[in-house]
Amino acid sequence: MPYRSILSLPDLQTYLSSTAVAAFDFETAPDDAYRSDDRAALDAHKSHIAGISFSVAEGDAVYLPLAHRVGENAAKQDAIWAWLKPGFFMNPAVIKIAHNLAFESAFLYAKGIVVQEPCYDTIAAAQLVYKNEKEFRSLGDCGLKTLVPEYFGEQLPSYTETVGGHHFDELDPQAERTVRYACADSDYALRLYHLFNGWFDRFLPKHRFITGKIESPTAVYVGLMRYNGLPIDxxxxxxxxxxxxxxxxxxxxxxxxxxxxxxxxxxxxxxxxxxxxxxxxxxxxxxxxxxxxxxxxxxxxxxxxxxxxxxxxxxxxxxxxxxxxxxxxxxxxxxxxxxxxxxxxxxxxxxxxxxxxKYVNTVTGRIHPDLLPLATETGRFASKNPNCQNMPRAGADDIGVRNFIVAPEGKILLSLDFSQIELRVGAFYCKDEKMLETYRSGGDIHAQTTSVIYKIPLEQAKDKNAPQYKERRTIAKSCNFGTFFGLFPKGLQKTLKFKAGLDVSLDECDRIIRSLKSGYPRLSRWQEETKRRAEFRKYTETWLGRRRSLPGITSANWNVKSFAQRVALNTPIQGTAADILKLALGRIVRGLPEHPWLCPLLQIHDELVFELPENQLKKAVLFIKTCMETQPFEAFSVPIMAEAAAGKRFGELHELEGCL
Structure with missing residues (x-):
């Protein structure tokens, strides 16, 4: 097998110069102070790149050793990195492939490099192919050591077998087992790229677009957030x-x-x-x-x-x-x-x-949560170690959890939050004229729904001094956020009771929903058409084609069938909103080289959080709002709004509308 070690920039340039598609993989090792930390090699703040492998053809790869403690390392490494940054990692003419691109992205970001499109994350692609006829692969099924035996019949040596109790930089980089281990990772990432694209082209062409244009740039963004972490008090x-x-x-x-x-x-x-x-x-x-x-x-x-x-x-x-x-x-x-x-x-x-x-990093003093962009079936993010997706909003807890996140001296926190993105997506899908006109005119959708439900003039619905204003608006909000997903009277009653503290009779909930559907006539039509289409196809999907299987939609069990029908309605809206957010992340990644002072910190639901110098606030808001409010795809006809807020503490951000 032509795996080999190379030691010079000319050799590297010769290997990569004539290709438009290449896979790469980092081998990392802990810094001196963290050699006894079992997980330090996974942390870009505690470790370094020991070497990089590249592959441009099946069965062929090279290993470039950079920081091994034995054997020979590449010479003139400053020149190598000076060429790799524009010549490979930011080169718009080369598709850069990695298995777990977020990991490599974090280590490159530590060197001032933001990977640019075109790029391709094979671990994201793996999660977008079917594991069987009913479900897609989960993240736990997508490790390289799992995929390679399954798809290629080859058993790759494990990391433990290769290093034998040592760190990777303690291996001889010219030794056959070192070169084989390092090169196999990039070689098989390249093979997976071709394999998955062939599968997508045959079975799910839209998932190829989602992998390359949505999930892979998102993986880069995840690496940046992971590296920056959350500054805490x-x-x-x-x-x-x-x-x-x-x-x-x-x-x-x-x-x-x-x-x-x-x-x-x-x-x-x-x-x-x-x-x-x-x-x-x-x-x-x-x-x-x-x-x-x-x-x-x-x-x-x-x-x-x-x-x-x-x-x-x-x-x-x-x-x-x-x-x-x-x-x-x-x-x-x-x-x-x-x-x-x-x-x-x-x-x-x-x-x-x-x-x-528990998760404060001993080097940075920050929390670096694992943000998982494909952990939910709708394509929405999840978070763990710790879970920052369930962080209570400012004012919703006595302790002020969001105030734990505080900007360092001379810096400020900036939040951009999509305004009612799921409701806008819902209006786009059902094409109801009242909803569309409300958004196109910059109106208040909750007031519009209050007017529809209670059959009162819109001005009265907007009047904060009107009788029952607060209760009616709360009910309207619950309807707006639930009705696209096939809300039943019992569900509305339960939501109002346990989330809003309102006791509303079942008959009144039934009347409210009937009024809502009669007031927004295209809503019911869209729901019925969507359920029928999902029952025929046995799946539902987002506008851009992110698919979710629904094997239970033809079940004779009403509970199973009803749940599948709700999913059929939920996924197009929630999933399309997730796609819109991720498309915005890709735009931000493309613009970050011109805004190197802007540090992405966190994604939480429809909100993006950044750290930046105080004197760059106006420029940052303009850039990020443009990225978020750009029309996501040609058919999308509803205006998108992102609301900005800034401050020293995450729990005390001040709205910026009219302040810039």
């Missing part, structure tokens, strides 16, 4: 941790005063506490756990008996129990108020204080 987090612990201790004492020495645990859901509530106090078992199908248990208005292990005591169950006690056991209402408060503070401390502190 650790003293504030520790101070708030002490406050939270004090509050929890007070709540435990107050609860114990009522229930005695019954252990409640960290989340007030121990078996002993359930036994106290349901056996000793004889309170009704209002809800089952997921094991018991996760539904509220009422039959003809009565509560049903349930095995103890299936009795739920989640937040919804606590609300139902408190309501029961308000009518039947008023002396216990205080207990449930305390338990709800105890849980809220417990989550703040465990998830947002201890949970975040």
């Amino acid at each position: 650790r003293p504030l987090m520790e101070q708030k941790g002490l406050e939270a612990e004090k509050k929890l201790a007070e709540l435990r004492r107050d609860i114990a005063f009522i229930i005695g020495d019954v252990p409640i645990g960290a989340n007030a859901s121990t078996a002993a506490f359930k036994k106290y509530l349901f056996d000793r106090l004889k309170l009704p078992k209002v809800k089952q756990t997921e094991k018991g199908r996760g539904v509220t248990k009422r039959a003809g208005g009565a509560f049903l008996p349930d095995p103890p292990e299936r009795v739920a005591l989640d937040d919804e169950a606590l609300i139902l129990l408190r309501e029961y006690c308000e009518k039947n056991r008023p002396e216990l209402v205080r207990l449930f108020e305390l338990v709800q408060e105890y849980r809220r503070w417990g989550k703040i401390k465990s998830t947002y204080i201890n949970g975040y502190l």
